[in-house]
Amino acid sequence: xxxxxxxxxxxxxxxxxxxxxxxxxxxxxxxxxxxxxxxxxxxxxxxxxxxxxxxxxxxxxxxxxxxxxxxxxxxxxxxxxxxxxxxxxxxxxxxxxxxxxxxxxxxxxxxxxxxxxxxxxxxxxxxxxxxxxxxxxxxxxxxxxxxxxxxxxxxxxxxxxxxxxxxxxxxxxxxxxxxxxxxxxxxxxxxxxxxxxxxxxxxxxxxxxxxxxxxxxxxxxxxxxxxxxxxxxxxxxxxxxxxxxxxxxxxxxxxxxxxxxxxxxxxxxxxxxxxxxxxxxxxxxxxxxxxxxxxxxxxxxxxxxxxxxxxxxxxxxxxxxxxxxxxx
Numbered sequence: 001x002x003x004x005x006x007x008x009x010x011x012x013x014x015x016x017x018x019x020x021x022x023x024x025x026x027x028x029x030x031x032x033x034x035x036x037x038x039x040x041x042x043x044x045x046x047x048x049x050x051x052x053x054x055x056x057x058x059x060x061x062x063x064x065x066x067x068x069x070x071x072x073x074x075x076x077x078x079x080x081x082x083x084x085x086x087x088x089x090x091x092x093x094x095x096x097x098x099x100x101x102x103x104x105x106x107x108x109x110x111x112x113x114x115x116x117x118x119x120x121x122x123x124x125x126x127x128x129x130x131x132x133x134x135x136x137x138x139x140x141x142x143x144x145x146x147x148x149x150x151x152x153x154x155x156x157x158x159x160x161x162x163x164x165x166x167x168x169x170x171x172x173x174x175x176x177x178x179x180x181x182x183x184x185x186x187x188x189x190x191x192x193x194x195x196x197x198x199x200x201x202x203x204x205x206x207x208x209x210x211x212x213x214x215x216x217x218x219x220x221x222x223x224x225x226x227x228x229x230x231x232x233x234x235x236x237x238x239x240x241x242x243x244x245x246x247x248x249x250x251x252x253x254x255x256x257x258x259x260x261x262x263x264x265x266x267x268x269x270x271x272x273x274x275x276x277x278x279x280x281x282x283x284x285x286x287x288x289x290x291x292x293x294x295x296x297x298x299x300x301x302x303x304x305x306x307x308x309x310x311x312x313x314x315x316x317x318x319x320x321x322x323x324x325x326x327x328x
Contacts, residue, residue: 066103092135175216
């Protein structure tokens with residue numbers, strides 16, 4: 001029985017192309033007959049134009065219609081539209097970007113965003129709305145981070161102590177040069193700055209107008225996103241670093257292991273007068289140590305005097321029958 005393909009006349013034409021003993025590949029004429037242009041060229045051109053017209057409506061006209069349509073939206077509908085756009089965005093969106101996408105008035109967008117952020121806030125909703133990097137973005141609740149990481153099987157992103165110190169200097173002193181950073185830290189920071197640039201937390205801002213024209217560094221938009229900051233003005237001040245809120249104190253004392261005699265330590269450390277009391281107690285301790293040293297020195301002096309008296313004892317009287325001293 002023959003298994004090759006058949007010709008139009010029904011006779012076997014041999015095994016398929018590419019098999020041992022079969023005919024070679026199809027000729028160019030055969031390929032052109034199947035894949036080459038066919039049909040009416042005028043009809044093809046009309047169909048192509050029709051497809052382009054259907055696929056790409058005029059953007060200006062559509063945006064004008066979108067603006068007109070947005071004016072008829074209720075407040076609830078405006079919130080749902082903004083939530084949908086923010087949900088599919090992979091980056092924080094500004095009010096202007098939301099306006100360009102929805103046609104909704106900017107004032108109505110700002111009002112709706114504040115309402116949405118009130119509904120989607122930390123500790124209340126699993127999806128929270130944060131204002132970061134001069135825009136708005138949906139994020140998972142920070143309190144659920146442990147469970148989200150476990151599901152995604154990812155490790156938390158952490159920076160080394162050297163990276164944190166270098167990044168803090170750049171964030172607060174930007175634009176800043178590498179020698180200026182190294183002068184503050186006291187160590188070479190070239191490798192750390194390069195690592196921060198690789199993570200897109202630091203970027204080159206330009207060159208300083210001085211001898212040698214050293215490179216100026218600053219933080220990036222990703223830096224704001226990484227630390228959930230609205231802008232650089234949202235960086236905590238030095239005073240905020242030293243002041244613990246009542247909420248933070250409760251968290252520290254609740255999560256920290258109880259240490260005997262350590263009750264109230266957090267409140268004491270946050271008290272502005274605590275350092276003054278420490279300085280006063282330190283001064284009193286220094287004075288007490290000085291007096292103790294004086295007392296020890298006086299005791300040693302008295303001991304030496306007493307030892308001298310004991311060693312300089314008078315000679316014993318002569319025994320009876322022994323010759324006394326010769327008279328002069």
